[in-house]
Amino acid sequence: MVVMTRRVPSASCATGSSLRHLLAAVAALAIAGCAVGPDFHKPAAPGAGSLSAGSPPTTTGVANIAGGQAQQFVSGGDIPADWWTLFHSPALNALIEQSLAHNPDLKAAQAALAVARESTEAGRGAYYPSVTAGVSASREQDPPGALAPVPSNNAFLYNLFTPQVSVSYVPDVFGRNRRTVESLMAQQQAVRFQMIAARITLSSNVVAAAVQQxxxxxxxxxxxxxxGINTSMVDILKYRLDKGYAGRLDLAAQEAQLAQVKAALPPLLTQLAQQDHLLAVLAGRFPGEALTENFDLASLHLPQQLPVSLPSALVAQRPDVRQAEANMHAASAQVGVAIANRLPNISLTANAGSTALAIHQLFKSGTGFWSLGADLAAPIFQGGSLRHQERAARATYVEASEQYRSTVLTAFQNVADTLAALQHDAEGLQAAATAADAAKLTLDLSQRQYKDGYAGYLSLLSAEQGYQQARIALVQAQASRYTDTAALFHALGGGWWHDADNEPAGAAPAPLSASDHARTNRDSDEK
Structure with a gap:
């Protein structure tokens, strides 16, 4: 509503009456106003009955080794916000807390949320009148040949002082401001869920990097x-060659095997250094800053109760799905904005002030002035731009809805892939543990038989190669089980809804009436 900040003494009763009529008209417009454009409705939950193609798993296998514990899948189980504590590693907990506190990417996402929040609050300003106050002072001289001087005292040289208050208001008759704020609120929610996704991804990346380290x-x-084993074998072969019990070919083959094993070491050291650098950067530190955390697979506890969310709950838990839904909402509101831009626009203005030749004469009787005005403007011809902008807004909504569907499908795929990986990780770890035990026994027997002269060198060389491959495969199988367990918590949403640091989502913009929805689904002609 229009509010005059000062009553001018010279204003008559008619002025007050005019203001009351204007205020009544503004109130009537505000109450009767509608918001054009489609009302957004939350997408229905997917009708899928299961997250995976086959029957959902219940438990995984068991292996007598670190990371080989059985895991049980709990349908509909909840996820704690600090799910990484289920690994029972104080070093991992401390590193993730450092990362959440100092990671620059997460801080940037938090700042982006602050920008979106302030932009929404700025958009709400359109609901209220715009009030400005100003004071002008000038010294003027009329030419001697003027027909009459401007002031009533017939002076040709005078000062002029004019303080005034101006009020302007654009009634939201067709809901353009409401739809704009609705879109801004939806964009704020999209940025919020983007920040939550960044937080979950960061914690998951830290766990994966620690396991890889x-x-x-x-x-x-x-x-x-x-x-060390191959070096010992080279020494033995050299001794046997000197005594005449081994040939030069056997020694050359063993030296080649030793060189191959040594060649596998530098790439592993490079990868380890890269993981150390990655952990430092994730924690907001420079790569050169030494990390005190050195992780060991044997020190990590494998979570044995794994939640499996229901399909209807997954779309509410995944922040990327919620972000895609918010983008749909913002696009829907922008359709209403585009439609409102094609409709008439009403603006109301009011000015009041005082003008005098001396400062001490201001606001005295006879110096006041006021004005009231109302404008109605409607687009007549814009070269078709407004019509095409509306069509573009509708196409943007279709694009956002398809992106939402794609995000939902990807979310289901992530969970299904992770569940399958966990099921097969346990089987793979069992097989790798059995193979490693068999390879170690084979190597021990081959070394003993070769030393006693009961086995040939080729069998020993084969046993060494088998043991090397089995040891590496076992470690990789252990790491895959830890990593895929963390990936499951990530794929299910990471328990962000239990995190007190995440601000409440807030009430969604209220849906408008069904009559508005039906009205604005029509394609109106350009005015």
Whole structure:
């Protein structure tokens, strides 16, 4: 509503009456106004009955090794916000807390949320009148040949002081401002869920990097052990060659095997250094800053209760799905904005002030002035731009809805892939553990038989190669189980709804009437 900040003494009763009529008209327009454009309705939950193609898994296999514990899938189970604590690693917990506090990408996402929040609050300003106050002072001289001087005292040289208040208001008759704010609120929600997704992805990446670091350390340890074994075999063959019990071909083959094992070590060391650098950067530190956390697969506890969300709950838990839904909402509101731009626009203005030749005369009787005005403007011809802008807004909504569907399908795929991986990880770890035990026994027997002269060198060389491959495969199978377990918590939404640091989503913009929805679904002609 229009509010005059000062009553001018010279204003008559008619002025007050005019203001009351104007205010009544504005109130009537505000109450009777509607918001054009389609009302947004939350997409229906997917009708899929299961997250995977086959029957959902219940438990995984067991292996007598670190990371080989059985895991049970709990249908409809909830996810804690700090799900990484289920690995029972104080070092991992501390590193993730550092990352959440200092990671620059997460801080940038939080700043983007602050920008979106302030933009929404700025958009709400269109609901209210715009009030400006100003004071002008000038010294003027009329030419001597003028027919009459401007002031009533017939002075040709005078000062002029004019303070005034101006009020302007654009009634939201067709809901353009409401649809604009609705779109801004939806965009704010999209940015919020983008920030939540960044937080979950960061914690998941830290867990994966820590597991990979532990895996590389174990692989390096296994490789160095193999270097020691092959070095010992080279020494034995050299001794046997000197005594005439071995040929030069056997020694050359063993030296080649030792060189191959040594060649596998530098790439592993490079990968380990890269993981150390990655962990430092994720925690907001420079790569050169030494990390105190050295992870070991044996120190990580494998979570044994794994939640499996219902399909209808997954779309509410995944922040990327919620972000895509918010983008749909913003696009829907923009259709209403585009339609409102094609309709008439009403603006109301009011001015009041005082003008005098001296400051001490301001606001005295006879110096006041006021004005009221109302404008009605409607687009007549814009070269078709407004019509095409509306069509573009509708196409943008279709694009957002298809992107939402794609995001939902990708979310289901992520969960299904992870469940399948966890089921097969347990089977793979069992097989890798059995193969590693068999390869170690074969190597021990081959070394003993070769030393006693009961086995040939080729069988020993084959046993060494088999043991090397089995050790590396076992470590990789262990790491895959930890990594895929973390990936499941990530794919299910990471429990962000239990995180007190995440601000409430807030009430969604209220849907408009069905009559408005029906009215604005028609394609109106350009005015």
């Amino acid at each position: 532990a895996s590389l350390r174990a692989q390096i340890e296994a490789t160095r052990e193999l270097v």
